Amino acid sequence: MSTADSRQTLLGLSAIAPPEALRKTTRFATPEDYTEFLRRANLAADDFWYRAALDISWSTSPIGAGTSGDWFPQGRLNLATTCLGSQVRPGPAEREAFESAGPKGPSRTMSRAQLLKMTAHVAAQIRSWQLEPGARVLICLPAGEALVAAVLACAGLGLVCAPVGRNRGAGELAHRFGAASCKAAIFEAEDDRADQVVDGAPYLKLSQALEPSGSSEEIRFEPVGPMHPAFVLADSTGELFQIPTGGFLVQAACAHQYLLGGESSNERLWVATPSHHVSHLAALLGGLARGARVGAYDAEETLDAAALAKLPQKLGASTLMISANLATRVAAAALESEPEPAPGPALLIVEGETLEPRAHTLLREKMFSGTPHVIQVLSRPESGGFVAGPNPGITKVRPSSVAHAAPGFDIAVIEPSGEECPTNYGGILGLRRATPGLARELQGIEPPIPLQVKARRDRSGLLWTMGEARVTLGRRHAVGTAELEALIAEAEGVDQVAVVRFQEGGAQSGFRAFVKPAHGATIDVDALGRQIAERFGDEAIPAGFQLVDKLPYSRSGKLLRSVLRRVSAGEPIGLDDARLITDPKIVEQLTKNRK
Numbered sequence: 001m002s003t004a005d006s007r008q009t010l011l012g013l014s015a016i017a018p019p020e021a022l023r024k025t026t027r028f029a030t031p032e033d034y035t036e037f038l039r040r041a042n043l044a045a046d047d048f049w050y051r052a053a054l055d056i057s058w059s060t061s062p063i064g065a066g067t068s069g070d071w072f073p074q075g076r077l078n079l080a081t082t083c084l085g086s087q088v089r090p091g092p093a094e095r096e097a098f099e100s101a102g103p104k105g106p107s108r109t110m111s112r113a114q115l116l117k118m119t120a121h122v123a124a125q126i127r128s129w130q131l132e133p134g135a136r137v138l139i140c141l142p143a144g145e146a147l148v149a150a151v152l153a154c155a156g157l158g159l160v161c162a163p164v165g166r167n168r169g170a171g172e173l174a175h176r177f178g179a180a181s182c183k184a185a186i187f188e189a190e191d192d193r194a195d196q197v198v199d200g201a202p203y204l205k206l207s208q209a210l211e212p213s214g215s216s217e218e219i220r221f222e223p224v225g226p227m228h229p230a231f232v233l234a235d236s237t238g239e240l241f242q243i244p245t246g247g248f249l250v251q252a253a254c255a256h257q258y259l260l261g262g263e264s265s266n267e268r269l270w271v272a273t274p275s276h277h278v279s280h281l282a283a284l285l286g287g288l289a290r291g292a293r294v295g296a297y298d299a300e301e302t303l304d305a306a307a308l309a310k311l312p313q314k315l316g317a318s319t320l321m322i323s324a325n326l327a328t329r330v331a332a333a334a335l336e337s338e339p340e341p342a343p344g345p346a347l348l349i350v351e352g353e354t355l356e357p358r359a360h361t362l363l364r365e366k367m368f369s370g371t372p373h374v375i376q377v378l379s380r381p382e383s384g385g386f387v388a389g390p391n392p393g394i395t396k397v398r399p400s401s402v403a404h405a406a407p408g409f410d411i412a413v414i415e416p417s418g419e420e421c422p423t424n425y426g427g428i429l430g431l432r433r434a435t436p437g438l439a440r441e442l443q444g445i446e447p448p449i450p451l452q453v454k455a456r457r458d459r460s461g462l463l464w465t466m467g468e469a470r471v472t473l474g475r476r477h478a479v480g481t482a483e484l485e486a487l488i489a490e491a492e493g494v495d496q497v498a499v500v501r502f503q504e505g506g507a508q509s510g511f512r513a514f515v516k517p518a519h520g521a522t523i524d525v526d527a528l529g530r531q532i533a534e535r536f537g538d539e540a541i542p543a544g545f546q547l548v549d550k551l552p553y554s555r556s557g558k559l560l561r562s563v564l565r566r567v568s569a570g571e572p573i574g575l576d577d578a579r580l581i582t583d584p585k586i587v588e589q590l591t592k593n594r595k
Helices: 003-010 031-043 045-053 079-084 112-127 145-156 170-179 194-198 245-258 278-289 305-315 324-337 357-367 481-490 525-536 561-569 575-580 585-592
Strands: 096-102 105-111 136-140 160-163 182-188 203-206 229-234 240-244 268-272 293-297 319-323 347-351 373-380 385-388 401-403 411-414 427-431 449-457 463-468 494-504 507-517 544-547
Touching: 031 045, 045 245, 079 112, 079 145, 079 245, 079 278, 096 112, 096 145, 096 305, 105 112, 112 145, 112 203, 136 145, 136 170, 136 194, 145 160, 145 182, 145 203, 145 278, 145 293, 170 182, 170 194, 182 194, 194 203, 229 245, 229 278, 240 245, 245 278, 245 385, 268 278, 278 293, 278 319, 278 373, 278 385, 293 305, 305 319, 305 324, 305 357, 319 324, 324 347, 324 357, 347 357, 357 373, 373 401, 373 449, 411 449, 427 481, 449 481, 463 481, 481 494, 481 507, 481 525, 494 561, 507 525, 507 561, 525 544, 561 585
Parallel strands: 096 293, 136 160, 136 182, 160 229, 182 203, 268 293, 268 319, 319 347, 347 373, 507 544
Antiparallel strands: 096 105, 229 240, 373 385, 401 463, 411 427, 427 449, 449 463, 494 507
């Protein structure tokens, strides 16, 4: 790769075509054919969703797509029987369907029938609680067959799952248990926090490798209506949303087919994102609903660059999905430690709101010898699953762009006023039309419906995400940090940028921009100020521009804006923030160079 090509890649400007092996799996002849398919799916969204719904197994088929708040009328389905029943295409119940692995033990493979038996075994224990249909059950489990069996068992009994990350403390778990109005809970066998969390409510402990025993009683899984909630999920602020069963599964099946490489007749998708994330649940259940073979890896926080490099070979994974946080962390480690490259999966899917182009390149080149096709996709709890990503078999990807909205999703980049943003202006993602898996709380509101992610759309029409947001539509606002970051990022010589609001001495002092130049580049901050004034007015010019060698990130890969705000205001860095920073010297440099 030439120096010019390398720079284009590091800036996310290069277009990388899928390799021949992936191109052979797609039914689209050209990238233009796929974008035309997306256009038609949006123009005739009701017909698209109805045809997609009929592609999975229902107890009673719906009579149409329906409308917002009443999707797939008269349909009845059950997650357990749809995902695991022997009638699911393309083969018998004995076909291998699910794999599970983790750092603490060997991988395990099971058939659809075996996983269904495990699910019935868990359901038999849950049924003894005699919960009313619609009752909520907290699920705090690692990735694996125990997680899938617990989710499908609860759904099979008409209960609602409230999945939560197991790295939380007992107090946080107890708060979520109460906030979600849970009536029971399911933990892993080694978890000793159960009694502190449930306050006398029933709970169950499951081992990671479930072995059905002690109950041969026949369990009948009852179908529910498509708007019956499958999950209660929390967004980044902790707000809880109820996700409709029918819409979740239909969207998950579509995402598996069009965004996760599921058009191949022999695909095997391994998922290594946090087990409580909607991306993890949608990838696994959507694949099972389509008769695919999927796997779940228990990606603990200790998974480092060396372990990730060995993971595809260890699992035999042709497709691997990881979180953007993990991708950012291991890419940073690869930059520092120069690990020995290893063969990667054919397709590496990174899910999350932000991923630097440089991280994309480090994963592909330094971690995996240039073997995988690396794409970025986006899922959102409030939308019930995946909302954007390239088709891996046909779309030319630009590093860090999520490319297109998912089929059937009519997405715009909008201002908090609800007006659409011009090209390359930062805003938030919004739905112009409700989708079947959208949270029940959002189904009836007037579009555009915010998805709480900062984004921009470039001149080619591709979507670029810029982190999470929290915005209420319907009010006009002054220019925000997302808009300024988008504009500064376009400037020649800029590698990274972060803009924060800060207060100094109790008064609002405006913005401060932290700009990391590309290697060997010179930044003209006066010219940046003029560009900002031309687009947004003089009041939007940051109170200061600070050129930096590095920005402060946490060990999980999150940009620590709280640190930048404290530096901007001349405040000391708190102990909580100091513990999170990967390199304390960065704060010294930021504070020393503040003007």
